[in-house]
Amino acid sequence: MSEVDRYDQIRDWLEERGYKGYLGMKPNGISGSAIFWxxxxxxxxxxxxxxxxxxxxxxxxxxxxxxxQGSYKDVIFAEAHLKAKKGNEEERVNQISKLIDFKR
Numbered sequence: 001m002s003e004v005d006r007y008d009q010i011r012d013w014l015e016e017r018g019y020k021g022y023l024g025m026k027p028n029g030i031s032g033s034a035i036f037w038x039x040x041x042x043x044x045x046x047x048x049x050x051x052x053x054x055x056x057x058x059x060x061x062x063x064x065x066x067x068x069q070g071s072y073k074d075v076i077f078a079e080a081h082l083k084a085k086k087g088n089e090e091e092r093v094n095q096i097s098k099l100i101d102f103k104r
Contacts, residue, residue, distance in 0.1 A: 001033065001034045001035075001036075001079065002033055002079065002081050003031050003081070004023060004031055004032055004033065004034045005030060005031040007021070007023045007032070007034055010034065011023075011034075011036075014036050018038055018039060018040055019036045019037060019038055019039060020036065020037060020039040020044070021034055021035065021036040021037075022034065022035050022036075022044070022047045022061065022063065023061075024048075024049025024050075024059055024060075024061040025049070026057050026058075026059055026081070027051070027057050028057055032049070032059070032061075033049070033059055033060065033061040033079045033080075033081050034061070034079075035047070035061055035063050035077055035079055037063075037065055040068070040069075041067065041068060041069055041072055042065040042066065042067060042068060042072070042075065043065065043066045043068050044063055044064070044065055045064045045065065045066050046062075046063065046064040047061070047062065047063040047064075048061070048062050048063075049061050049062075050062070050102075052094075052095045052098050058080075058081050058082060058083055058095065059080075059081050060078055060079060060080040060081065060099060060102075061078065061079045062076075062077070062078045062102065063076070063077050063078075064076050064077075065077065078099060078102075080095065080096075080099060082095050082096075083095060
């Protein structure tokens with residue numbers, strides 16, 4: 001999820017339904033990116049929030065999830081908050097390149 005500004009409410013609602021979550025807060029402290037997973041099906045082995053650049057408010061959240069049930073596959077997931085608006089196409093391409101090159 002992108003632009004999450006009410007994480008606690010979303011988390012509580014989803015926890016009642018069997019999910020666990022993680023929020024990577026943007027530097028502005030107003031909103032962030034969140035990931036949620038079914039806690040009876042996956043174990044979060046690793047999660048991280050990182051900025052595309054040290055001065056940027058644009059972030060991505062990365063998680064590696066291991067299946068705790070044999071019928072499911074392990075999953076790696078990333079949620080990115082890219083630079084928006086027309087005129088920032090080159091910036092978005094650079095951000096995608098950083099995602100592709102990301103090493104945890």
